[in-house]
Structures are given as C-alpha cells and as structure tokens.
Amino acid sequence: MTGAAEDLIDVHAHFVTPSYVRAATEAGHTHPDGMPGYPTWSPGEHLALMDATGIRTSLLSLSSPGTHFGDDRAARALSREMNEYVAGVVRDHPGRFGHFATLPLPDVEGALTEAAYALDVLGSDGVAVLSNAHGTYLGDERFAPLWEELDRRGALVFVHPTSPRCHEAVSAGRPRPMLEFLFDSTRTAADLVLQGVFTRHRAIRWVFTHGAGTLPLLADRIELFRTAFHDSGPATPPVPEQLRGLWFDMAGTPFPRQIPALDAAFGTGRLLYGSDYCWTPAAAATAQIATVDTAPRPGGDTWRALTTRNALRLLPRLGDGPARSSATPTTQDTP
Numbered sequence: 001m002t003g004a005a006e007d008l009i010d011v012h013a014h015f016v017t018p019s020y021v022r023a024a025t026e027a028g029h030t031h032p033d034g035m036p037g038y039p040t041w042s043p044g045e046h047l048a049l050m051d052a053t054g055i056r057t058s059l060l061s062l063s064s065p066g067t068h069f070g071d072d073r074a075a076r077a078l079s080r081e082m083n084e085y086v087a088g089v090v091r092d093h094p095g096r097f098g099h100f101a102t103l104p105l106p107d108v109e110g111a112l113t114e115a116a117y118a119l120d121v122l123g124s125d126g127v128a129v130l131s132n133a134h135g136t137y138l139g140d141e142r143f144a145p146l147w148e149e150l151d152r153r154g155a156l157v158f159v160h161p162t163s164p165r166c167h168e169a170v171s172a173g174r175p176r177p178m179l180e181f182l183f184d185s186t187r188t189a190a191d192l193v194l195q196g197v198f199t200r201h202r203a204i205r206w207v208f209t210h211g212a213g214t215l216p217l218l219a220d221r222i223e224l225f226r227t228a229f230h231d232s233g234p235a236t237p238p239v240p241e242q243l244r245g246l247w248f249d250m251a252g253t254p255f256p257r258q259i260p261a262l263d264a265a266f267g268t269g270r271l272l273y274g275s276d277y278c279w280t281p282a283a284a285a286t287a288q289i290a291t292v293d294t295a296p297r298p299g300g301d302t303w304r305a306l307t308t309r310n311a312l313r314l315l316p317r318l319g320d321g322p323a324r325s326s327a328t329p330t331t332q333d334t335p
Helices: 018-026 043-053 072-092 108-122 141-153 180-194 215-229 239-244 254-266 282-294 303-314 316-320
Strands: 008-014 055-061 097-102 126-130 156-160 205-208 247-249
Touching: 008 043, 008 303, 018 072, 043 055, 043 282, 055 072, 055 156, 072 097, 072 108, 097 108, 108 126, 108 141, 156 180, 180 205, 180 215, 180 239, 215 239, 215 254, 239 254, 254 282, 282 303, 303 316
Parallel strands: 008 055, 055 097, 097 126, 126 156, 156 205, 205 247
Antiparallel strands: none
16 A cells, blocks of 8 residues: 555546436447446445555546437436536545536537536536547537637546447447547547647647557657648647647556557656546456556656646646545445
C-alpha cells in the first residue's frame, strides 16, 4: 500500500445503474460494443478497489454506448437521470469521487442545456462525449455551438471512444474496445485537428483516453496529409504540436509499450492515470496498477506521483479531498 502522497487520481472510471442497463438493452444494446454484457457497479465496491490499490479519487463517467438511442427526448431524460444520480454519489462520498456529465449528442440543443445544468447546478468536473455521435465525428460543424460554449467556460471535455458506424465490416465479430475504440479516438482527434477546432477553442481542456490510442504513430502522417492536401492556412500549428496540448490517460495496457510511445511523441507533462473500472474488472484494474508501480520512470519520479501531480494541475479542486475514507454503502448503491 502506498502512502497518501502517492495516491492516484483516476480520471477514467465508469459507473452503470440498473435503470441505465434497462434503457440501453431495450434500445438493442444487449452486447454493448460487442462485449458479452454490462458490468455491475456500486460505490461500495468501487471504494473497496480504490482503498486496496491506493486511488484517492475517481472521476466517474458513463461509457459507450452513451444515452442517445435515436430519440432526443428520451436521451435528454436519460442523461439528466444519470447526471443527477452520479452527482448524488459524489455528494455522499466527499473527496472520493468526481464526475464528468453525460451529454445527449448528437442533440446539440439538448447537450447545451445539459452541460449548463451539470456544470452550474450539479457541480460536474467537466463533460463526457463519445468519439462519434451516430457516425458524426466531433469536428463536424453542427457541434460548433457546443464547443463555443464550452470554450467560453474553459470546460474539461473527456472524449471516450465508441464503436464506429462501420464496425460490422471491420471488427470481425471481436469486441470493439480491443481495436476499434483506439482507432475511433484517433479518427475524432484527426477530425478536430483538421477542422480547426483545437486552434479555435484553446480554452477547452480536452482529455483523450488509452495512452492516446494510435495517435503517437499517426500524428506525423496526419500532418503530412494536412500540409500536402489540406489547406488549413499558414499559421496553423503542426498536428503533433496541437496534440501535445491535449491531456491523455493511461487506461488499458500502459506498459511496457503504450506509454513509452506516447512519451516519445507528446511527452508526459499531461499524462493522467485511468483505470477504466468498472468496464475493466477489478482484478484486471489491480494488475494494471501493478504494472504502473513497477514500470521504470526516468529521473527517479514515480508514475503515481507524475500522474497525480498532472491531475491536480488539470483539476486543482481535487487537492482538497481526503486520501482515504470508508467504503460504506449508501442508498446510492441501488438506483
């Protein structure tokens, strides 16, 4: 067990509720993103994992397939229900949890309303969006009003991958989180770069997942095609430079290869810890933390200390939370 000075801050943690699973299943997501089914989750179980592995605070968000299953009104209602539920979990466990609010994209009007409610009323730490909304990537001009508002607020936007629209043709029946999630994060990051969203909205704090996916390998290739075939203006910063301004978490398989590749491409000044629990089972999350704790870190620092220091730069309010608290279940365990 590590000391409080090296407790982790987990920016990539998930929750589900029975009512969410019912809504998603009724909408046809019986095997979400090709996975066998939905995990179970409760604050008590999550706190037990956190205490066993030295995680001070977990930032909760809803994962893929999100809340929009084809009907704007239903998506708005489900997003509101999930956001109010998780805000209650945060209130019940001071210092242990934070949350990124779910938005009902591609419904931009509904997303603007929900973002304002979540940030102004519920005290959300940011908003969570999927890498594409029914096949529309985040650089699409229809999302411009949302980015303008979030830029005005200097909001944090957590970009979580989801299945691409063409997944039936490319996934070969395998779970899409294995490969397609990483490619879809890269697709939407490329779309945001090439559409100029990152340069127009510099106040947004973007967080991308899974060690930057395939971006460390493809950033230079995107820049090659941008300069050879895409007229983005002489003052546009190179793609690798724009991507260095993003934040990345290490959810998934960070060592021995993923994080060294990210470090070589973008550095680790904006690297954050992420467990991906509860979609990553507790045993796998524990094993992943063991790799974080044993991976060599040049300069003598630890990956725990680095990622926690970075997280406190991104979200200073987390520095006020307690290092540990009991995992006492509350009424929020059974929504």
